[in-house]
Amino acid sequence: MKTKLIATLLPLSMLLAGHASAEILKCSVKDAQIQSQIAFAKKAGNDFEVVGLEKALKENQQHCTDANQHLSAEQKVREEQEDVSKAKQEVAEAEADLRQAQAQGDTKKALKAEKKLSEKQAKLRKKNEDLSSAQADLAAFKS
Incomplete structure (x- = not known):
């Protein structure tokens, strides 16, 4: 369980650290970040996180404009x-x-x-x- 949590949070924290100063991002960048998080969650076997992230991706794609x-x-x-x-x-x-x-x-x-x-x-x-x-x-x- 700890390994799954660390495997999920570590890449996520690294991803967020790369954009710590950028609070407002272009929609394509937000999409890429969410897709990357989805890949990490799938790799970690965190199905609940995958579902939530896929919902966030769909919302971003529907409502986000540059x-x-x-x-x-x-x-x-x-x-x-x-x-x-x-x-x-x-x-x-x-x-x-x-x-x-x-x-x-x-x-x-x-x-x-x-x-x-x-x-x-x-x-x-x-x-x-x-x-x-x-x-x-x-x-x-x-x-």
Whole structure:
């Protein structure tokens, strides 16, 4: 049982790792990924997974269009841009809080503000990475 589970999950995780940054894919790529997963599930003898994946493949083939995927990629970029803007604003606010605490000479408050600023900067870095990923997804539709 463990062997079947590992045999099914390992190729699936490898397949997904190859596209970890690409959340929005062209329909043909999604089809290929699902077909690959079906092959691994069949090889592992996981009939229930095969049935579910075949249903997913049929749904993808019936409803997925590259035009809709492109629109989704554009929307994702807009959402990520908004998130980056909000994160930048949070960093600016945290910087102002730190300057105020330092001006007051309150060491405890300044340390707390430095920690908050560090967290906000980390959040901004993550949001920038998400935006870059979304932009890469969108660029894939233009090529």
